Amino acid sequence: MRHTGTTMLVVLNKDAYSIQREQDVILFRNRVKEFAVRIGMGVVNQTKLITAASELVRNMLRYANGGDVLIEVITRGRENGIRLTFKDQGPGIPDIKQAMQDGFSTGRSLGLGLPGTKRLVSEFDIKSTVGVGTTVTIVKWKNG
Amino acid sequence: MREQSEGIVNLVVDNLNEQTIQLDPYALEPIQEYLAGISISRARHGFSPRETSFYVLSLKNAILDVQEESAGSDIAALYESTRALNRLFDELSTNTFETFIKGREDVILRQTDEISEISTPVIRVWDQILAMPLIGTLDSARTQTVMENLLQSIVDTGSEIAILDISGVPAVDSLVAQHLIKTVSATRLMGAECIISGIRPEIAQTVVQLGIDLSQVVTKATLASALKHAFGMLKLEVRKTQPPKPFMI
Numbered sequence: 001m002r003h004t005g006t007t008m009l010v011v012l013n014k015d016a017y018s019i020q021r022e023q024d025v026i027l028f029r030n031r032v033k034e035f036a037v038r039i040g041m042g043v044v045n046q047t048k049l050i051t052a053a054s055e056l057v058r059n060m061l062r063y064a065n066g067g068d069v070l071i072e073v074i075t076r077g078r079e080n081g082i083r084l085t086f087k088d089q090g091p092g093i094p095d096i097k098q099a100m101q102d103g104f105s106t107g108r109s110l111g112l113g114l115p116g117t118k119r120l121v122s123e124f125d126i127k128s129t130v131g132v133g134t135t136v137t138i139v140k141w142k143n144g
Numbered sequence: 145m146r147e148q149s150e151g152i153v154n155l156v157v158d159n160l161n162e163q164t165i166q167l168d169p170y171a172l173e174p175i176q177e178y179l180a181g182i183s184i185s186r187a188r189h190g191f192s193p194r195e196t197s198f199y200v201l202s203l204k205n206a207i208l209d210v211q212e213e214s215a216g217s218d219i220a221a222l223y224e225s226t227r228a229l230n231r232l233f234d235e236l237s238t239n240t241f242e243t244f245i246k247g248r249e250d251v252i253l254r255q256t257d258e259i260s261e262i263s264t265p266v267i268r269v270w271d272q273i274l275a276m277p278l279i280g281t282l283d284s285a286r287t288q289t290v291m292e293n294l295l296q297s298i299v300d301t302g303s304e305i306a307i308l309d310i311s312g313v314p315a316v317d318s319l320v321a322q323h324l325i326k327t328v329s330a331t332r333l334m335g336a337e338c339i340i341s342g343i344r345p346e347i348a349q350t351v352v353q354l355g356i357d358l359s360q361v362v363t364k365a366t367l368a369s370a371l372k373h374a375f376g377m378l379k380l381e382v383r384k385t386q387p388p389k390p391f392m393i
Binding site for chain 1: 317349
């Protein structure tokens with residue numbers, strides 16, 4: 001269990017998914033949406049969360065050939081939210097600061113995936129070790 | 145069902161090696177084929193694989209009953225034959241699972257093909273105006289089809305304006321946006337103008353926060369306003385007809 005400030009963060013419900021192919025993205029997104037609907041998240045936040053999830057899953061497929069995602073319904077104090085943990089065993093990101101800049105991409109995309117995702121969600125955390133893999137954790141609060 | 149059961153029993157009996165109940169793999173083939181047929185037809189009829197395999201296993205029990213009766217007091221022989229039968233039917237029921245899943249997968253594959261075929265229609269809404277409603281997720285493969293269909297239709301119809309309606313696209317992430325921008329640029333290269341319509345409020349907010357720049361693209365909230373914009377570009381006007389004046393004496 002993790003303590004954040006004075007209130008405890010509690011995991012209510014969780015589910016793990018493995019992402020291997022592009023088709024998995026759609027399925028996974030629908031799952032995320034189901035979870036978001038279940039906790040009563042509004043349409044705007046739902047869309048933001050799904051878009052963020054979709055960005056990260058695509059990154060995972062593109063750079064690490066897939067990985068695993070953990071979907072969790074969490075609660076902290078009076079707030080409910082969804083936490084997604086994306087874990088891959090890809091090449092890792094050598095310079096996270098650079099990767100978090102708008103417009104930077106090693107894969108000829110718009111370069112908005114990581115920085116854009118950070119703007120879409122309430123909490124964003126990225127850990128990466130070159131040659132080992134990358135773990136990205138995002139949290140979207142129901143009203144955040 | 146009775147017919148199917150008789151079919152299997154007959155095949156099993158026909159292919160039984162008379163000395164032992166050991167079946168050689170070649171003899172097993174027709175039985176497996178027959179079972180595969182049953183399994184697939186059941187998959188199409190919506191049976192669960194559990195039911196199909198239960199069905200096969202219940203046949204085993206029936207045969208075991210018969211054996212028990214005919215073996216009489218020879219326990220050792222009964223045990224041997226039961227073991228052999230068990231192996232055989234385990235194999236067969238595992239096979240039904242496999243074919244069952246294969247049957248379902250065929251259905252899924254066919255549906256995928258059908259969906260991708262129907263998913264990208266180009267509609268001629270007006271002289272020189274094309275509309276293309278996009279439904280579902282845009283991945284690289286689909287964008288390619290969308291772009292090809294749209295560009296070809298622009299050539300075929302000599303249209304000047306294409307409206308891409310994304311009301312049915314659940315989420316616009318940076319990859320989808322990139323695909324959209326590419327489609328718009330390609331349309332422009334063809335000398336036509338592209339309008340993107342059907343941007344829902346939540347999509348608009350998400351796109352802005354993601355930092356995607358769609359300012360180079362003409363975007364509208366609804367297909368109706370996109371059509372209106374297109375009319376404006378073609379200098380067309382839609383007007384209510386004047387009610388006929390009452391006849392005066």
